[in-house]
Amino acid sequence: MNTAAPVPAPASLADSALPAGGIFAALRWSLVRDLKVAMRSRSELGVQLLFYIIVVSLFPLASNPERTLLAAIGPGVLWVAALLASLLSLPRLFAGDYGDGTLEQIALSPHPLEALVSGKILAHWLTAGLPVTLLAPLLGIQYAMDGESLAVLAAALLIGTPILSLLGGIGAALTLGLRGGGSLLALLILPLYVPVLIFGAGAVEAVRAGLGATANLSLLGAGLLVAMVGAPFAAAAAVRIALD
Amino acid sequence: MEFLAMGGYGYYVWGSYGMTALVLALELVSLRARRGRAVAHLRAGGLDHPAAPLAEVLR
Amino acid sequence: MAASNKYKLSSPAAFYPVAGRMIPWFGASAAVLAAIGLWIGLWLAPTDFAQGDAYRIIFIHVPAAWMSMFIYLVMAFWSALGLGFNTRLSAMMAQSLAPTGALMTLIALFTGSLWGRPTWGTYWAWDARMTSELILLFLYLGIIALRNAIDDPRRADRACAVLSLVGAINVPIIYFSVRWWNTLHQGSSVSLSAAPRMAAVMLAGMLILAFAAWFYTIAVALCRVRVIMLERESGSGWVSELFALNIVHLKKA
Numbered sequence: 001m002n003t004a005a006p007v008p009a010p011a012s013l014a015d016s017a018l019p020a021g022g023i024f025a026a027l028r029w030s031l032v033r034d035l036k037v038a039m040r041s042r043s044e045l046g047v048q049l050l051f052y053i054i055v056v057s058l059f060p061l062a063s064n065p066e067r068t069l070l071a072a073i074g075p076g077v078l079w080v081a082a083l084l085a086s087l088l089s090l091p092r093l094f095a096g097d098y099g100d101g102t103l104e105q106i107a108l109s110p111h112p113l114e115a116l117v118s119g120k121i122l123a124h125w126l127t128a129g130l131p132v133t134l135l136a137p138l139l140g141i142q143y144a145m146d147g148e149s150l151a152v153l154a155a156a157l158l159i160g161t162p163i164l165s166l167l168g169g170i171g172a173a174l175t176l177g178l179r180g181g182g183s184l185l186a187l188l189i190l191p192l193y194v195p196v197l198i199f200g201a202g203a204v205e206a207v208r209a210g211l212g213a214t215a216n217l218s219l220l221g222a223g224l225l226v227a228m229v230g231a232p233f234a235a236a237a238a239v240r241i242a243l244d
Numbered sequence: 245m246e247f248l249a250m251g252g253y254g255y256y257v258w259g260s261y262g263m264t265a266l267v268l269a270l271e272l273v274s275l276r277a278r279r280g281r282a283v284a285h286l287r288a289g290g291l292d293h294p295a296a297p298l299a300e301v302l303r
Numbered sequence: 304m305a306a307s308n309k310y311k312l313s314s315p316a317a318f319y320p321v322a323g324r325m326i327p328w329f330g331a332s333a334a335v336l337a338a339i340g341l342w343i344g345l346w347l348a349p350t351d352f353a354q355g356d357a358y359r360i361i362f363i364h365v366p367a368a369w370m371s372m373f374i375y376l377v378m379a380f381w382s383a384l385g386l387g388f389n390t391r392l393s394a395m396m397a398q399s400l401a402p403t404g405a406l407m408t409l410i411a412l413f414t415g416s417l418w419g420r421p422t423w424g425t426y427w428a429w430d431a432r433m434t435s436e437l438i439l440l441f442l443y444l445g446i447i448a449l450r451n452a453i454d455d456p457r458r459a460d461r462a463c464a465v466l467s468l469v470g471a472i473n474v475p476i477i478y479f480s481v482r483w484w485n486t487l488h489q490g491s492s493v494s495l496s497a498a499p500r501m502a503a504v505m506l507a508g509m510l511i512l513a514f515a516a517w518f519y520t521i522a523v524a525l526c527r528v529r530v531i532m533l534e535r536e537s538g539s540g541w542v543s544e545l546f547a548l549n550i551v552h553l554k555k556a
């Protein structure tokens with residue numbers, strides 16, 4: 001790696017030069033850049049959403065379209081599918097930039113890598129987690145869920161899917177450039193997703209049981225705070241390890 | 245005989261103990277084989293070709 | 304042992320022979336303790352009046368479950384040390400503990416399920432402890448798989464260290480979440496009060512077997528770390544020196 005000689009920037013970097021300012025400028029820069037890159041491959045985003053819809057639609061066919069059963073398994077199915085959709089879209093978080101050498105330049109920039117990685121993770125959530133969250137209530141109707149359940153489901157996904165992107169960022173960085181990356185990523189990350197799944201699906205379950213979703217949603221919120229503080233550091237460390 | 249029957253729970257008790265013994269034995273055997281491979285590799289000069297099987301050199 | 308010696312020990316070359324001298328002691332202690340513990344557990348301890356002889360499974364189940372969690376903690380500790388101080392030996396220790404940890408988890412799951420069948424009437428219950436143990440097994444397997452997927456050992460060390468530490472933070476959260484989930488679904492929860500009241504002799508047997516498992520783990524981990532050193536440091540001077548000496552020994556014998 002030669003830092004002294006000016007390296008011609010790849011096309012994707014040339015879009016917007018790295019800003020001079022502090023942490024938030026860096027975060028904003030990588031967020032905007034990744035959103036632009038994502039918008040260039042809109043069809044890929046569409047396919048990932050279709051994957052979510054199809055997985056959700058398979059469960060009634062595999063079990064039983066009876067309404068009470070559907071309402072009972074609905075929250076779990078929608079959450080498991082959200083986990084899988086997040087997992088499916090994780091490789092594009094770093095892999096493209098890793099492949100064309102942009103990631104190395106980003107890591108060499110004077111800006112804190114943690115902020116740049118946070119921007120990428122936020123962009124990932126906006127293009128993967130948020131669409132799933134918005135779509136879920138619609139799919140929930142297919143599962144005969146009532147209005148309150150649908151609202152709680154959307155709230156839980158809104159708090160929970162950012163955690164998926166944050167934890168997934170660590171796994172995506174750890175598996176950069178490795179053989180069998182996709183299934184390895186699943187093995188590394190899905191066990192870490194378990195608490196999110198439990199509290200997320202549990203929130204809707206609690207409403208159905210008449211307990212109220214506050215406890216579950218607060219626990220998810222606490223998890224989100226912890227992940228927001230810790231995960232960028234772990235993901236940035238993992239990026240540095242992969243680039244060494 | 246009564247000892248082996250374990251009050252009718254022989255299948256579960258001996259299944260547990262037997263499986264544990266088996267798994268631990270497998271770990272030891274595979275560790276020994278791994279050590280043999282490493283030693284053979286070193287004896288072959290650390291080159292990347294399979295060396296002739298070798299008795300335990302290092303005890 | 305003086306502090307300066309301890310510092311020197313952190314190099315593989317110095318640790319290799321020391322580990323070699325320690326292995327027989329730990330191995331022999333493990334064997335003796337296991338023999339005593341098995342004799343107490345299978346022979347001396349009286350039949351439990353509620354569970355019959357099926358309870359004798361917990362003499363290996365509980366030590367294995369303890370070790371599965373304890374090894375993860377030790378592994379995370381070595382990982383943190385290796386990541387913080389960039390020491391090769393700590394990373395090798397972490398690497399050598401992972402397979403034994405996974406094995407202990409597997410034993411805990413298997414024996415737990417064989418204990419559950421006569422006691423709870425089912426091989427598998429989505430009980431909080433069993434579920435957490437299953438996820439712990441996945442964590443171990445993930446770390447081992449990540450190690451195997453990376454060719455450069457130094458990158459593998461650091462990547463596995465990050466994963467182990469993230470997992471270590473997650474393990475309590477996972478356990479808490481699974482318990483939370485378990486209490487919500489009363490139907491599938493199984494009370495652990497089915498476990499027998501511990502008579503002194505039972506407790507003694509279990510503790511002795513726990514120590515046996517502990518010493519076994521130390522012995523195997525030291526054995527494995529020596530093999531890892533041979534695999535990874537094959538190019539370095541001390542390994543070739545070691546081999547030159549041993550070949551001379553072999554010829555004399």
